[in-house]
Amino acid sequence: MRLLAVDHPLVAHKLTVLRDKNTNSPTFRLLTDELVTLLAYEATRDTRVDETEFETPVGLARGVKLTAPKPIVVPILRAGLGMLDGMTRLLPTAEVGFLGMIRNEETLEATTYANRLPDDLTGRQCYVLDPMLATGGTLAAAIGYLVGRGASHITAVCLLAAPEGLQLVERETQNLGVPITIVTAAVDERLDENGYIVPGLGDAGDRLYGLTD
Numbered sequence: 335m336r337l338l339a340v341d342h343p344l345v346a347h348k349l350t351v352l353r354d355k356n357t358n359s360p361t362f363r364l365l366t367d368e369l370v371t372l373l374a375y376e377a378t379r380d381t382r383v384d385e386t387e388f389e390t391p392v393g394l395a396r397g398v399k400l401t402a403p404k405p406i407v408v409p410i411l412r413a414g415l416g417m418l419d420g421m422t423r424l425l426p427t428a429e430v431g432f433l434g435m436i437r438n439e440e441t442l443e444a445t446t447y448a449n450r451l452p453d454d455l456t457g458r459q460c461y462v463l464d465p466m467l468a469t470g471g472t473l474a475a476a477i478g479y480l481v482g483r484g485a486s487h488i489t490a491v492c493l494l495a496a497p498e499g500l501q502l503v504e505r506e507t508q509n510l511g512v513p514i515t516i517v518t519a520a521v522d523e524r525l526d527e528n529g530y531i532v533p534g535l536g537d538a539g540d541r542l543y544g545l546t547d
């Protein structure tokens with residue numbers, strides 16, 4: 335597993351405002367969108383392209399175009415949905431599949447309640463979107479699922495990751511035989527006794543979609 339914690343002053347600035355408990359839902363959504371676009375720039379470094387020849391108004395030129403089949407972007411509902419527009423802004427021709435997963439707040443076990451993905455992902459590059467990598471149970475299950483359908487290359491884009499979750503994802507995916515990259519805006523200190531990231535930003539789904547206040 336490869337970990338990329340993006341070190342950039344704009345990422346750090348936006349993340350600071352995002353973490354602040356006084357930041358309201360509309361601002362939280364906007365900052366999430368902006369942060370994902372910045373992270374997506376790094377996350378798409380390995381996107382496969384083919385060489386192509388074409389004409390400019392002045393003459394023949396060589397360039398590249400995305401390899402077919404195009405990458406697939408998979409937001410993990412609910413909170414990952416807040417990251418979709420930021421990602422597809424950079425990859426507008428990517429396909430989008432959906433996984434709905436919920437973590438039991440007591441056992442911290444993740445279960446899948448919705449799935450709208452192609453059955454066959456053979457050879458596909460997949461970009462998984464989930465803002466919080468806490469215990470890592472959700473992401474490890476999502477990766478297992480995608481690789482089980484044939485995905486050949488997984489990049490997860492997270493806003494925050496906990497060291498405990500990174501270790502779990504590494505352990506659970508190391509024998510899958512598929513390159514896994516985690517791109518995040520920051521690796522935080524630890525998890526608290528409720529499985530929340532510290533200092534974190536709270537419950538990303540509630541903060542995006544306003545179920546708290």
Ligand SMILES: O=P(O)(O)OC[C@H]1O[C@H](OP(=O)(O)OP(=O)(O)O)[C@H](O)[C@@H]1O
Nearest residue numbers: 412413436437467468469470471472539
């Ligand atoms: O690493 P883990 O310990 O598995 O936790 C992370 C997961 O928890 C949150 O989802 P949640 O279950 O709150 O669902 P939601 O997105 O609908 O709020 C978050 O969006 C991740 O998907």
Ligand SMILES: O=c1cc[nH]c(=O)[nH]1
Nearest residue numbers: 468530531536537538
């Ligand atoms: O800190 C956390 C952990 C899991 N899910 C969240 O939304 N936040």
Ligand SMILES: [Mg+2]
Nearest residue numbers: 537538539540
């Ligand atoms: Mg939640």
